[in-house]
Amino acid sequence: MKLYVKYMVSLRCKLMVKHELEKLGLHYISVELGMIEIREDISESQKQELKSNLAVSGLELLDDKKSILVDKIKNVIIEMIHYSDEVPKVNYSDYIAEKLDYDYTYLSNLFSEVKGITIQHFIIQHKIERAKELILYNQLNLTEIAYKLHYSSVSHLSNQFKKVTGHTPTFYKKIGQKRKSNLENM
Structure with a gap:
């Protein structure tokens, strides 16, 4: 099962999320910037507890699909700029569209609608x-x-x-x- 977390932009955030998952007895497959993949299904009570525990640290568990996609866009950009030493071989718009497997125009319009600024x-x-x-x-x-x-x-x-x-x-x-x-x- 995949869960998406808003404002998860650093290695420290990843460690904190892992700690919260362990406290709830959840077994994660991976914890990446903005995304958690866990082995088991999560109950509604576990989800609510995780949501409130993450909120204490300024993180937010995402539910709606638009917010999840916008957060994925942000995470691709943050990873590309802050954590990758390689310069993309293609322009940023192609890179983002390829990484997320969506049309860039759609991503760009959605991002601007939700965030109030352009991807650029x-x-x-x-x-x-x-x-x-x-x-x-x-x-x-x-x-x-x-x-x-x-x-x-x-x-x-x-x-x-x-x-x-x-x-x-x-x-x-x-x-x-x-x-x-x-x-x-x-």
Whole structure:
């Protein structure tokens, strides 16, 4: 049986979900971002208990099909940007449509209807968040970050970064270094 969980976007969330399943005596086959597969059918009382236990941690068990599909779209994007080192060989729309086995236009319209933003805007937001992480880690230069995040150039990354954050990547890096040195001097 498959269950879908909203806001499950990190490894910490996966560990917490596994713990909750074990507390209920449920045996999981897999726990992925946004999805749980368990061996047995879940009773209504177990489902309600799982739902309330997950809610304490800010997670939500999904029931309606539109929300489940939108959450799957979000998880494909998050996994692609935050957890995959490989750049997709095709454009994002083809990648998402192929992963979910739906027409991209349908997915795009549904996502916009439910979330109030486009898939493209959601991707840009996450690419910029990932760029912020990589800038602060200070292990890659901007050219490498631009390549890793599938930008055509450093200037394209810089322009989107400034549009989303209000700052250039270089300024953001300086702020991060200043904050780090302030913490070290305490």
